[in-house]
Amino acid sequence: MSAFFSGVGVIFALELRQRVRSISWYILLAVFVGLILIVTVLLSFAYYGFGAADDGGGGIYSTIIYFVLLLGTLVAPALSGNAINGDRDAGTLATTQVTLITTGQLIFGKFLAAWVTALAFLAAAVPFLIYATVVGRLGIGTILVSTLVLALELGMVAAVGVGLSGLMSRPLFSIVASYLIVAGLSVGTLIAFGLGGLAVQTPVTNTYSYGQEYGPDGAAITCSAPVTSEYSAPRFDLFWGALVANPYVILADAVPTAYDQYDQPTDLFGFIKLSVRMAQQAPETATVFDECAPGNVSTYDDGPTARETIESTTPGWAVGLGIQLLLAGGLLVGAHSRTKTPVAKLSRGSRIA
Amino acid sequence: MLNPMTSIELVPSEPEPAGISVDNVGRSFGSVHAVRDASFVATPGSVTGLIGPNGSGKTTLMLMLASLLQPDAGSILVDGHDPVTQTAAVRARLGWMPDVLGSWSSLSVRDALIFTARMYSMDRAAAAIRAAELIALVDLTELADSPTRVLSRGQKQRLSLARALVHDPTVLLLDEPASGLDPMARAQLRILVRRLASEGKTFLISSHVLSELDEMADGAVYISQGVTASAEALARSRASARPWRIRSSDVVALRAALVAAGIDEAAIVTDRTELIVALEGEPAASALLARLVNAGVAISTFAPAVGDLEHAFIDLSSEESK
Numbered sequence: 001m002s003a004f005f006s007g008v009g010v011i012f013a014l015e016l017r018q019r020v021r022s023i024s025w026y027i028l029l030a031v032f033v034g035l036i037l038i039v040t041v042l043l044s045f046a047y048y049g050f051g052a053a054d055d056g057g058g059g060i061y062s063t064i065i066y067f068v069l070l071l072g073t074l075v076a077p078a079l080s081g082n083a084i085n086g087d088r089d090a091g092t093l094a095t096t097q098v099t100l101i102t103t104g105q106l107i108f109g110k111f112l113a114a115w116v117t118a119l120a121f122l123a124a125a126v127p128f129l130i131y132a133t134v135v136g137r138l139g140i141g142t143i144l145v146s147t148l149v150l151a152l153e154l155g156m157v158a159a160v161g162v163g164l165s166g167l168m169s170r171p172l173f174s175i176v177a178s179y180l181i182v183a184g185l186s187v188g189t190l191i192a193f194g195l196g197g198l199a200v201q202t203p204v205t206n207t208y209s210y211g212q213e214y215g216p217d218g219a220a221i222t223c224s225a226p227v228t229s230e231y232s233a234p235r236f237d238l239f240w241g242a243l244v245a246n247p248y249v250i251l252a253d254a255v256p257t258a259y260d261q262y263d264q265p266t267d268l269f270g271f272i273k274l275s276v277r278m279a280q281q282a283p284e285t286a287t288v289f290d291e292c293a294p295g296n297v298s299t300y301d302d303g304p305t306a307r308e309t310i311e312s313t314t315p316g317w318a319v320g321l322g323i324q325l326l327l328a329g330g331l332l333v334g335a336h337s338r339t340k341t342p343v344a345k346l347s348r349g350s351r352i353a
Numbered sequence: 354m355l356n357p358m359t360s361i362e363l364v365p366s367e368p369e370p371a372g373i374s375v376d377n378v379g380r381s382f383g384s385v386h387a388v389r390d391a392s393f394v395a396t397p398g399s400v401t402g403l404i405g406p407n408g409s410g411k412t413t414l415m416l417m418l419a420s421l422l423q424p425d426a427g428s429i430l431v432d433g434h435d436p437v438t439q440t441a442a443v444r445a446r447l448g449w450m451p452d453v454l455g456s457w458s459s460l461s462v463r464d465a466l467i468f469t470a471r472m473y474s475m476d477r478a479a480a481a482i483r484a485a486e487l488i489a490l491v492d493l494t495e496l497a498d499s500p501t502r503v504l505s506r507g508q509k510q511r512l513s514l515a516r517a518l519v520h521d522p523t524v525l526l527l528d529e530p531a532s533g534l535d536p537m538a539r540a541q542l543r544i545l546v547r548r549l550a551s552e553g554k555t556f557l558i559s560s561h562v563l564s565e566l567d568e569m570a571d572g573a574v575y576i577s578q579g580v581t582a583s584a585e586a587l588a589r590s591r592a593s594a595r596p597w598r599i600r601s602s603d604v605v606a607l608r609a610a611l612v613a614a615g616i617d618e619a620a621i622v623t624d625r626t627e628l629i630v631a632l633e634g635e636p637a638a639s640a641l642l643a644r645l646v647n648a649g650v651a652i653s654t655f656a657p658a659v660g661d662l663e664h665a666f667i668d669l670s671s672e673e674s675k
Binding site for chain 2: 003006007010013014017018022090091092093094095096097098099100101341342343344346352
């Protein structure tokens with residue numbers, strides 16, 4: 001096992017040496033930090049402009065963390081999407097493969113290097129995350145969990161990039177395909193969730209009888225005959241798996257939620273988490289309302305609070321990370337079988353050295 | 354009672370067949386048969402040339418030997434190990450210098466060699482020592498700490514050779530090693546290859562520069578349209594007519610002597626101050642030379658017009674197209 005990791009270490013060190021020595025990497029890093037700085041400054045002014053002194057900051061400062069996620073997932077494919085086929089183009093892949101380095105060591109080392117390179121961008125963004133947390137009063141749990149989730153998401157994108165660079169022979173195509181997967185996860189999941197939920201509808205029967213005469217205590221004495229109405233409700237609960245594969249949803253869902261005195265979330269992440277969790281619940285297919293039913297005086301059931309909903313539903317972030325792990329792992333395994341030597345089956349138009 | 358401890362016999366282990374052994378190997382890519390039937394043996398201590406026209410399957414054969422490509426048919430043994438099933442054992446013994454000059458462009462020559470050494474499980478200290486030795490060996494000392502992207506083609510070629518030698522392999526595959534080298538570097542390459550071969554290493558060298566292989570190689574494997582030439586075809590080629598170049602200070606007397614020796618005057622080619630005649634085999638050449646000397650013609654040059662390898666190459670290629 002240690003022999004495996006010493007080989008991984010050689011590939012990892014080699015990759016880092018090549019990346020960190022390129023000037024373009026530092027320029028990219030500077031642009032990245034500059035953009036976050038601009039967004040943070042603008043948001044801070046907007047915050048003071050709103051004059052929200054006590055708790056309005058949470059919603060705004062959550063967006064800084066989202067912005068770091070956005071830029072991170074935009075940078076990561078560029079850092080990893082040509083890891084393997086780029087080496088083949090440069091003529092350095094085959095000379096590595098004839099050494100005692102195994103295909104597993106090669107791919108794992110390249111994945112780690114791509115991930116660590118992307119993590120450098122996250123590290124540069126950490127001061128802004130801390131600023132957002134402190135000024136937005138988001139709590140220590142928010143910064144820790146959101147940084148961890150950002151790191152995992154960058155790892156997922158790095159794995160997708162390295163995997164596709166092993167599966168596709170042209171660097172340009174594999175980088176574009178990595179971006180398409182990032183776009184699919186960030187936007188495509190929302191579309192799949194929305195359209196899927198609307199396409200599959202469930203008929204709901206609503207039966208109600210309303211009061212016609214009321215007693216002195218305000219309770220209904222005689223009621224109308226039951227009236228039935230039917231309508232259909234979208235089944236978002238069938239598609240919440242698509243929603244939680246979204247990196248932004250995972251981030252919001254994973255962060256521990258702070259509640260106010262009414263058990264409502266206090267920040268943007270909390271509201272997103274609440275709506276994601278409510279999407280898990282299937283609509284009731286039959287509702288009955290009888291104003292004359294005993295006990296149904298004038299009490300009106302508020303339903304579960306936000307806190308109760310969140311605490312009683314499946315943690316979507318775990319399911320989402322599981323889906324992403326399958327995707328990224330599958331692509332890396334695919335890259336392994338396509339890159340393995342000696343090659344048995346060579347696909348059209350590809351070459352070895 | 355027999356004591357079993359006394360009856361232990363040492364089973365003599367099978368001697369490992371060293372060098373390269375290729376047996377009826379074939380490989381196709383879809384409908385293209387890159388290598389159809391290749392068989393040859395390269396023994397330790399010898400330098401074998403791999404010769405064939407463009408597209409004859411040389412590189413495909415090299416890739417199969419380098420454990421990068423699986424053969425469809427036949428078997429390959431590199432120092433007794435099969436590249437497909439015993440890949441790691443083959444890679445530990447094999448040095449490969451590809452025809453594509455790839456290098457990690459931002460690394461220095463020294464670091465490139467250190468990283469290659471570490472890919473063969475050498476530790477940092479051993480890798481650094483080995484890199485320094487190889488830099489001196491291939492004469493890149495002045496460029497040792499420059500990034501590899503500044504190297505010229507010939508210098509990259511030398512780096513590529515050093516990389517193939519990093520783990521002191523016993524079998525070396527060199528694909529076009531001399532291309533881009535200046536005459537001085539070529540001479541050094543030849544000396545280095547001969548020295549390493551004398552230490553018992555097996556070399557297989559593919560090259561288009563046949564005259565140069567002639568100086569380096571002990572033998573050659575000819576491959577054409579994916580098929581290696583048989584021993585009979587080679588023997589036939591050796592016996593077939595080949596041009597000889599004869600120079601004399603008195604061309605007129607030489608021509609007269611040649612005609613007197615029974616050579617058709619129309620078949621004598623004039624090339625500046627030299628005459629070229631076709632002769633079948635070495636005995637015929639010796640006999641002709643003896644006659645010319647006896648006839649008193651002043652001979653200053655009497656030599657094959659083309660090298661052994663080139664002759665075989667042209668002869669076998671033209672045989673193929675018949």
